[in-house]
Amino acid sequence: MSARHRRLLTSTVALLGAGVMVTGCTGNTPEATGSGGGGNNAASSNDDTGDTVTIGFSAPAADHGWMAQITAAARAEADGYEDVDLVVAEGTNDVSAQIAQVETFINDGVDAIVLLPFDGAALTPIALEAMQAGIPVINVDREFDDPDAARVTILGDNYGMGVSAGAYVCSQLGDQPDAVVAEVAGIDSLPLTQERSQGFSDALADCGLDVDNRVAAEFTVESGEEVTANLLQAAPQIDALWNHDDDQGIGVLAAITNAGRDEFFMVGGAGSANAMRSIEAGDSVLQATVIYPASQAADGVRLARLIAQGKALSDLIDVEVPRQITLSAPVVTADNVDQYIDSAFES
Amino acid sequence: MTEDTRTPVATPETPTGASPRTTSSSAGLLAGPVGRNLGLVVAFALLCIVGIITAGDRFASTDNVLTILRLAAVVGVVSIGMTFVIIGGGIDLSVGALVALASIWATTLSTQAMAADTHWILMVGAAVLVGAIAGLVNGVVIAYGKLVAFIATLAMLAAARGLAEIIANRRTQIVQDQDFLRFFSGSPLGVPTLVWMFALVAVAGWVLLNRTTFGRRTFAVGGNAEAARLAGIRVQRHTVALYVLSGVTCGLAAVMLMARTTTGSSTHGTLLELDAIAAVVIGGTLLVGGRGTIVGTVLGVLIFTTLSNVFTLNNLSSSAQAVAKGVIIVAAVLLQQRVAAGRRQRRSSKALPPTAAEGAPAGASPGVPAP
Numbered sequence: 001m002s003a004r005h006r007r008l009l010t011s012t013v014a015l016l017g018a019g020v021m022v023t024g025c026t027g028n029t030p031e032a033t034g035s036g037g038g039g040n041n042a043a044s045s046n047d048d049t050g051d052t053v054t055i056g057f058s059a060p061a062a063d064h065g066w067m068a069q070i071t072a073a074a075r076a077e078a079d080g081y082e083d084v085d086l087v088v089a090e091g092t093n094d095v096s097a098q099i100a101q102v103e104t105f106i107n108d109g110v111d112a113i114v115l116l117p118f119d120g121a122a123l124t125p126i127a128l129e130a131m132q133a134g135i136p137v138i139n140v141d142r143e144f145d146d147p148d149a150a151r152v153t154i155l156g157d158n159y160g161m162g163v164s165a166g167a168y169v170c171s172q173l174g175d176q177p178d179a180v181v182a183e184v185a186g187i188d189s190l191p192l193t194q195e196r197s198q199g200f201s202d203a204l205a206d207c208g209l210d211v212d213n214r215v216a217a218e219f220t221v222e223s224g225e226e227v228t229a230n231l232l233q234a235a236p237q238i239d240a241l242w243n244h245d246d247d248q249g250i251g252v253l254a255a256i257t258n259a260g261r262d263e264f265f266m267v268g269g270a271g272s273a274n275a276m277r278s279i280e281a282g283d284s285v286l287q288a289t290v291i292y293p294a295s296q297a298a299d300g301v302r303l304a305r306l307i308a309q310g311k312a313l314s315d316l317i318d319v320e321v322p323r324q325i326t327l328s329a330p331v332v333t334a335d336n337v338d339q340y341i342d343s344a345f346e347s
Numbered sequence: 348m349t350e351d352t353r354t355p356v357a358t359p360e361t362p363t364g365a366s367p368r369t370t371s372s373s374a375g376l377l378a379g380p381v382g383r384n385l386g387l388v389v390a391f392a393l394l395c396i397v398g399i400i401t402a403g404d405r406f407a408s409t410d411n412v413l414t415i416l417r418l419a420a421v422v423g424v425v426s427i428g429m430t431f432v433i434i435g436g437g438i439d440l441s442v443g444a445l446v447a448l449a450s451i452w453a454t455t456l457s458t459q460a461m462a463a464d465t466h467w468i469l470m471v472g473a474a475v476l477v478g479a480i481a482g483l484v485n486g487v488v489i490a491y492g493k494l495v496a497f498i499a500t501l502a503m504l505a506a507a508r509g510l511a512e513i514i515a516n517r518r519t520q521i522v523q524d525q526d527f528l529r530f531f532s533g534s535p536l537g538v539p540t541l542v543w544m545f546a547l548v549a550v551a552g553w554v555l556l557n558r559t560t561f562g563r564r565t566f567a568v569g570g571n572a573e574a575a576r577l578a579g580i581r582v583q584r585h586t587v588a589l590y591v592l593s594g595v596t597c598g599l600a601a602v603m604l605m606a607r608t609t610t611g612s613s614t615h616g617t618l619l620e621l622d623a624i625a626a627v628v629i630g631g632t633l634l635v636g637g638r639g640t641i642v643g644t645v646l647g648v649l650i651f652t653t654l655s656n657v658f659t660l661n662n663l664s665s666s667a668q669a670v671a672k673g674v675i676i677v678a679a680v681l682l683q684q685r686v687a688a689g690r691r692q693r694r695s696s697k698a699l700p701p702t703a704a705e706g707a708p709a710g711a712s713p714g715v716p717a718p
């Protein structure tokens with residue numbers, strides 16, 4: 001190899017090395033993540049320390065602020081209990097990898113599994129296996145196909161989210177029968193997006209309105225900006241806009257600001273801290289947002305602990321933990337934003 | 348030195364009368380690229396007519412035209428870099444990931460703090476530098492490491508996005524610098540800054556490709572790398588330069604995306620490489636290299652952006668739009684192949700020396716030296 005080639009190779013290696021070192025030169029000082037789940041829960045005898053339980057936790061990759069908060073809240077919840085040993089598997093969007101994680105939990109003989117499957121149907125068989133091995137499974141957010149695959153299912157309410165948004169729009173515009181309502185949805189091929197849209201249009205129908213313009217983004221900021229820019233051209237006059245997701249909402253708001261439009265009000269979804277700060281400040285078209293709780297996994301951890309220790313939900317008479325819990329989808333406006341802003345997720 | 352000897356080197360026909368001896372009467376700016384891209388222009392005109400018929404004033408307004416141009420700007424800038432790479436015989440699958448990485452690097456808290464102390468141009472510089480360095484790595488691995496471009500850039504695609512996710516901790520990073528945002532959302536002379544940037548990059552790309560030796564070398568390297576090397580062109584160094592250029596355009600695109608969305612995120616530029624390659628291909632650039640035009644690429648980008656706009660104006664589903672996109676790509680390439688075949692027949696009937704990359708089927712050895 002000629003001297004020149006060697007020089008080039010060395011310089012490349014040096015460059016790569018420099019690049020690696022430069023990576024250390026940039027960085028993010030750790031942000032203050034929102035406190036994982038509000039701590040204003042009444043203490044009950046259920047919180048007394050019992051036998052130590054090992055809980056296996058598996059969720060998809062935290063590439064969305066909401067998903068990151070799910071894992072963070074679950075960890076924080078487990079840290080609050082001395083008798084909980086939480087084993088957190090690496091977040092992954094690969095279904096086979098997640099199946100492998102659950103298999104590992106089964107082999108390790110954990111006392112309970114809290115599972116937010118990337119795809120409910122795909123993870124159902126392995127969840128069934130875990131149940132049959134005597135390990136209770138707590139199914140969070142994305143439902144399995146088979147009711148026997150989980151001991152407890154804790155869900156957000158996608159349909160209810162749409163209904164809450166639609167009801168809010170109706171409360172503001174119900175007296176204008178020809179109001180123009182627009183919708184920026186998330187990934188259209190997901191059942192949860194379809195449920196949300198269905199809830200929205202059903203609630204609008206109750207007051208005689210309907211969705212006039214609908215576009216679908218992909219839960220990312222870039223796609224939100226792109227589809228909204230086109231949507232604003234398609235509808236020169238809008239009265240209300242519902243955006244399914246506050247993360248893509250950053251892009252939606254950027255497009256609205258760029259186009260200089262402000263004749264309508266906007267309702268968000270999921271309830272990010274950014275959106276709530278915007279609502280509190282009142283300086284944009286964003287007036288309200290609908291919460292899709294990011295505390296579901298934390299609730300799942302609590303329930304897993306109760307089941308593993310043989311306890312029941314304290315405020316219910318029943319001696320067994322319920323099979324299914326569906327959380328509500330409250331609307332956050334400037335009036336009640338201070339109640340919710342502390343437990344909101346950062347984008 | 349050997350640039351001007353036409354016979355032993357396979358000089359592919361360059362678009363605008365750079366080899367006026369082969370095109371008959373048409374010299375000058377418009378005849379070459381527009382003639383060659385006539386099909387594209389017709390398709391674009393048709394699309395605009397459909398838009399006007401179905402959406403009337405909403406489509407034909409200045410606002411809408413500017414929106415289309417603004418949306419086309421990011422893909423457009425990346426596509427221009429991609430045109431160079433593909434003409435040079437390579438391909439760059441990592442452009443989307445590089446846009447994400449550049450946007451993340453430029454919006455980290457430390458970079459933004461530094462920019463707040465000095466000037467927001469630091470963020471622009473950071474993005475372009477990151478793109479250039481990543482392009483350099485791509486180029487060196489492909490040219491000197493002798494790795495196939497597809498594989499090398501595929502690896503960079505995965506690695507760059509992973510690095511972006513690590514640096515950002517998978518969070519969305521918001522741009523705090525208001526001067527930065529104000530500058531890029533301004534509209535000097537009524538045209539958005541982003542559109543000016545796209546126009547500048549397109550013009551610079553055209554000049555670079557058609558009026559400089561760099562451009563001619565690119566055609567030579569893409570047409571027949573071995574012959575180019577024998578002619579004295581330093582193929583490896585030139586290949587590295589091409590990928591650095593692509594990386595720089597990615598950095599610029601990252602800045603534009605940061606301005607449009609006010610954020611840097613590891614989800615930026617998802618599937619951007621496919622959009623860029625599609626635009627470049629329907630613009631008339633051959634995937635085997637050796638031939639292509641900037642005008643064609645720009646038209647390709649505009650066609651796709653206008654398509655998406657027309658679909659939204661008519662409230663049609665995005666799935667239908669994706670199908671239409673696929674049909675357009677196939678139709679455009681088929682049309683170009685037939686036009687190229689027709690031209691080749693006409694030319695050989697005039698008994699002119701065959702040029703290297705004129706519609707050469709993939710895998711055929713181009714550039715037989717003329718006797």
